[in-house]
Amino acid sequence: MSVNTTMPFISSSSDLATWIIAISILVSTVLSILAFLGIAQGLQVRIWRNQIEAKLRVLESYRNTVRDEARKKLEKLGAHNPDEVVNTVIEYFVIEPVSIEPIDIIKRLEKVLRTEEERIEDIVSRSLPKDVSDVDKKNIVTLLAIANVLNTLYKFVRHILLLGIKTKNAMLVAQLWMMMPFYMRIAKAYFDAAKIINKGIPIGDAAGPLAAYKLMKMLRLEAGPKEVVKDTMYSVHSFEERRVIIVKARGPGSTVGRPGEAVEKIVNEELEGNIAAIITVDAALKMEGEETGSIAEGTGVAMGDPGPEKIRIERVAVAHGAQLYAIAIKMSLEEAITAIKKEIVDGVEKAVDRVKKLILETTKPGDTVIVVGVGNTLGVAQ
Numbered sequence: 001m002s003v004n005t006t007m008p009f010i011s012s013s014s015d016l017a018t019w020i021i022a023i024s025i026l027v028s029t030v031l032s033i034l035a036f037l038g039i040a041q042g043l044q045v046r047i048w049r050n051q052i053e054a055k056l057r058v059l060e061s062y063r064n065t066v067r068d069e070a071r072k073k074l075e076k077l078g079a080h081n082p083d084e085v086v087n088t089v090i091e092y093f094v095i096e097p098v099s100i101e102p103i104d105i106i107k108r109l110e111k112v113l114r115t116e117e118e119r120i121e122d123i124v125s126r127s128l129p130k131d132v133s134d135v136d137k138k139n140i141v142t143l144l145a146i147a148n149v150l151n152t153l154y155k156f157v158r159h160i161l162l163l164g165i166k167t168k169n170a171m172l173v174a175q176l177w178m179m180m181p182f183y184m185r186i187a188k189a190y191f192d193a194a195k196i197i198n199k200g201i202p203i204g205d206a207a208g209p210l211a212a213y214k215l216m217k218m219l220r221l222e223a224g225p226k227e228v229v230k231d232t233m234y235s236v237h238s239f240e241e242r243r244v245i246i247v248k249a250r251g252p253g254s255t256v257g258r259p260g261e262a263v264e265k266i267v268n269e270e271l272e273g274n275i276a277a278i279i280t281v282d283a284a285l286k287m288e289g290e291e292t293g294s295i296a297e298g299t300g301v302a303m304g305d306p307g308p309e310k311i312r313i314e315r316v317a318v319a320h321g322a323q324l325y326a327i328a329i330k331m332s333l334e335e336a337i338t339a340i341k342k343e344i345v346d347g348v349e350k351a352v353d354r355v356k357k358l359i360l361e362t363t364k365p366g367d368t369v370i371v372v373g374v375g376n377t378l379g380v381a382q
Helices: 006-037 039-076 082-090 105-127 134-166 170-199 204-218 259-270 308-320 333-337 342-362
Strands: 220-229 232-239 242-249 277-285 295-299 323-331 368-373
Touching: 039 082, 039 134, 039 170, 082 105, 082 134, 105 134, 105 308, 134 170, 170 333, 204 232, 204 242, 204 277, 204 323, 204 333, 204 342, 204 368, 220 259, 232 259, 242 259, 259 308, 259 368, 277 308, 277 333, 277 342, 295 342, 308 323, 323 342, 342 368
Parallel strands: 242 368, 277 323, 277 368
Antiparallel strands: 220 232, 232 242, 295 323
């Protein structure tokens, strides 16, 4: 007698499928009810909040670590009131000039920025003994500036989170949650930069000044180097019957100098307007997928300045008919403010070669050219 063994298997499989469908319907129904009552959204907001708070604690640790490093540095240099200096600078703020009326806005912006720079330098200088080197003063000012950035970022994230929770605004919390990876990337870059600044190691943003330094050593020196304006040096060289004036911030302390004011003064007072071209070399943020250290040539002024320094060079060029050329050395934000990489150094070598080629191709014998190495000259001397 034959026995049918297939039917029980089919029956059990059918029962399992029925149960899975029933459970799925039940779960969907429960979730729909929760969503209708707003409970699901509340759970999601709680999850977002917990994740943001975890990253906020990391931001706070970054801020506190850099603040402590700055205080220890001040103590090591003999500051008599390190806590007061740190607390003042870390909360320092700048109010932008009125922009609804654009007349003389550049001059007003320059005044505000110069006042900020001079005030913070004065706060640091007053707390330190007179025998502390200018390099150490510049580096501690930059370290305090990083602490200020991290403190501002931490307070901003905390403010948005608490505001979203207080007003029960799920969208505000969601937007903050989505932006947190970008904020953490910026914070980590600045946190890493603080360690480098403290040691006086050249950073990626020093690519421009490093290119200027290498060019200075390559070309035959005629005069200089000497300081033309605050924290900015220049030297005069000859190259293939051209006169080349090289400008960079005064190193090896952490400063970007005043390249725009320097170029303006050199052209108007020393060259009497006799200028054929101005070439700026600067670090530039690369797009994802671009190679670190790759270079690009363009037209204009390569400078990440808010406006006052950059516009000085543009106005000088227009007034005296000089051509404006730019060389950009590509790198990411992290690479720009942390220890300089070999790929960037290689890019600097390529940029120097491109500058020499540009001088030969765009000017003629007897012309005067200004080359400006734009950027933070930390660790790069004259």
